[in-house]
Amino acid sequence: MIRVVLPAHLKNLAHVTGEVRVEVAGPPTQREVLDALEAAYPMQLGTIRDRHSGKRRPFVRFYACELDLSNESPDEPLPEEVVKGKEPFIVLGAMAGG
Amino acid sequence: MSGVRVLVGTRKGAFILTSDGKRDDWTVDGPHFGGWEIYHLTGSPVEPDRLYASQSGGWFGQLIQRSDDGGRNWTTVGNDFAYSGEVGQHLWYDGTPRPWEFKRIWHLEPSRHDPDTVYAGGEDAALYLSTDGGQKWSELTALRQHPTGPSWQPGAGGMCLHTIILDAADRDRIYVAISAAGAFRSDDGGASWLPINKGLRSGEIPDTDSEVGHCVHRLAQHPSRPDTLFMQKHWDVMRTDDAGGNWREISGDLPTDFGFPIAVHAHEPETVYVVPITSDSLHYPPEGKLRVYRSRTGGEHWEPLTEGLPQSHCYVNVLRDAMAVDTLDPCGIYFGTTGGQVYHSADGGDTWAPIVRDLPGVLSVEVQVLP
Numbered sequence: 001m002i003r004v005v006l007p008a009h010l011k012n013l014a015h016v017t018g019e020v021r022v023e024v025a026g027p028p029t030q031r032e033v034l035d036a037l038e039a040a041y042p043m044q045l046g047t048i049r050d051r052h053s054g055k056r057r058p059f060v061r062f063y064a065c066e067l068d069l070s071n072e073s074p075d076e077p078l079p080e081e082v083v084k085g086k087e088p089f090i091v092l093g094a095m096a097g098g
Numbered sequence: 099m100s101g102v103r104v105l106v107g108t109r110k111g112a113f114i115l116t117s118d119g120k121r122d123d124w125t126v127d128g129p130h131f132g133g134w135e136i137y138h139l140t141g142s143p144v145e146p147d148r149l150y151a152s153q154s155g156g157w158f159g160q161l162i163q164r165s166d167d168g169g170r171n172w173t174t175v176g177n178d179f180a181y182s183g184e185v186g187q188h189l190w191y192d193g194t195p196r197p198w199e200f201k202r203i204w205h206l207e208p209s210r211h212d213p214d215t216v217y218a219g220g221e222d223a224a225l226y227l228s229t230d231g232g233q234k235w236s237e238l239t240a241l242r243q244h245p246t247g248p249s250w251q252p253g254a255g256g257m258c259l260h261t262i263i264l265d266a267a268d269r270d271r272i273y274v275a276i277s278a279a280g281a282f283r284s285d286d287g288g289a290s291w292l293p294i295n296k297g298l299r300s301g302e303i304p305d306t307d308s309e310v311g312h313c314v315h316r317l318a319q320h321p322s323r324p325d326t327l328f329m330q331k332h333w334d335v336m337r338t339d340d341a342g343g344n345w346r347e348i349s350g351d352l353p354t355d356f357g358f359p360i361a362v363h364a365h366e367p368e369t370v371y372v373v374p375i376t377s378d379s380l381h382y383p384p385e386g387k388l389r390v391y392r393s394r395t396g397g398e399h400w401e402p403l404t405e406g407l408p409q410s411h412c413y414v415n416v417l418r419d420a421m422a423v424d425t426l427d428p429c430g431i432y433f434g435t436t437g438g439q440v441y442h443s444a445d446g447g448d449t450w451a452p453i454v455r456d457l458p459g460v461l462s463v464e465v466q467v468l469p
Contacts, residue, residue, distance in 0.1 A: 059157040
C-alpha cells in the first residue's frame with residue numbers, strides 16, 4: 001500500500017481527514033499512484049493533473065523522502081521507502097504569498 | 099409565508115443567506131468550499147433545492163458541485179470541459195493567434211424546464227451543456243467556431259463567457275455575452291449563432307461599431323418582454339427591443355455609464371437597475387458614494403438610490419454577476435461588493451440594508467423565492 005498525503009483542500013474534497021492509502025498493480029510510479037488515487041476518489045480528477053494532457057498542474061508539487069519529485073518523469077519508480085510504505089508520497093500546493 | 103434564499107459566490111467560498119418573506123432577519127450559512135473561488139452559485143428554477151456551484155482555484159483547477167437539498171449537502175460532479183473538434187485560435191493580447199485554453203467556468207445557467215439540464219459559460223469563451231445534472235459536459239461548438247472567433251480577443255479579465263440567458267418565451271433561443279467579443283444569439287438551441295452587436299460603439303476598439311469585439315459586461319431580460327434586453331457595456335448602458343437586432347444607448351443622465359451589473363425589476367419590465375462605477379481605470383463608485391441607479395422609464399432617466407448605502411469613503415466594486423432580484427411583492431433587489439458586503443432592498447430599491455458585511459469579495463449573487 002502506498003501512503004499518500006493530500007493538501008487540505010483535496011482532503012476536504014475527498015471527505016478524508018488523514019493520509020489515504022492506495023494499492024497499485026504494477027511497479028509504483030507517480031502515474032500509477034495518481035491513477036489509483038483518482039480511481040478511489042474520482043472527485044480528484046483534474047485537480048492534481050490536467051484531465052487531458054495528464055500533466056501535473058503548475059502549482060502542485062510532489063515530495064517524498066525529503067526529495068522534490070515534481071519534475072521527475074511520471075513513470076520513474078518511486079523511492080523504495082515510499083514503495084514499502086515507510087514514507088508517504090506527498091501532494092501539496094505550491095507556496096504562494098503576498 | 100414564502101422564504102428567500104440568497105446564493106453568494108465569493109473569492110473564498112460560498113455562502114447561503116436565508117430569510118422569510120419579510121426579509122428582515124437573515125441567517126448566514128457558510129463558507130461552503132472554504133478557500134475556493136466560487137464564481138457562480140445558482141439554483142434550478144423548476145426544482146429550487148437543486149443547486150449548482152462553479153468551484154475553482156489557481157492550484158487545483160475547476161470543479162462543479164451539485165446539491166439536491168438546497169445546499170446542505172454537496173456532490174462533486176463532472177469537470178471535463180473539453181473543446182470539441184478542432185481547437186482553433188483566437189487573438190491574444192499582443193495580437194498574435196493563440197489556441198483556446200480552458201481556464202474556468204464563470205457562469206452556470208440551469209434550464210427553465212429541466213433540473214438536470216444546465217449550461218456553463220467558460221473561459222476561454224465556450225458554451226457547455228449538461229443534461230444529466232452536471233455529470234457530463236459537451237461543448238456547443240458552433241459558438242466558438244463562429245467565423246468571427248479567430249478575431250475574438252480577451253478583455254483584462256480574460257476571454258470569458260459570463261452571461262447566458264435562456265429565452266423566457268422561445269425554448270430554442272439563447273443569448274450569451276463574451277468579454278470582449280460581444281453578444282450573440284442562437285435561435286436553434288445553440289446549433290448556430292448570430293452576433294447581435296449592431297448599434298454598439300466602443301472607443302476601445304479601432305472600428306468602433308465592429309460586428310464583434312465589444313466588451314459587453316452583462317445582459318438582462320424581463321420574462322414578459324423577451325425581445326427587450328438591457329445591457330451594461332464596458333461604457334454605455336444599452337437596450338434593444340428587437341432581440342438584439344439593434345441597440346440604442348439609454349445611459350441618459352447617469353453620472354457615469356461605466357459599470358458591470360444590470361438587473362430588471364421582477365414586476366415592472368421598464369424598471370432597470372445599474373451601479374455606476376467611476377471609469378475603466380477607477381473601478382469604484384464616483385465620489386466614494388455607493389449608489390444604485392434606477393430607471394422607471396426603461397432608461398434615459400435615472401434616479402440615485404442611496405438610503406442605507408454608504409455615502410462616503412466607499413471604494414468597492416460590484417461585479418457583473420453580483421446583482422439579482424427576487425419575485426416577491428414588493429420586489430427585492432440584492433447585490434454584493436468586492437468588499438464583502440451583501441446589501442438588499444425589500445422595497446424595490448427605496449431603502450437598503452446590509453445582510454452581511456465582511457464576507458470575502460463577492461463574485462456572484464443569485465436569489466430564490468421558496469414556497
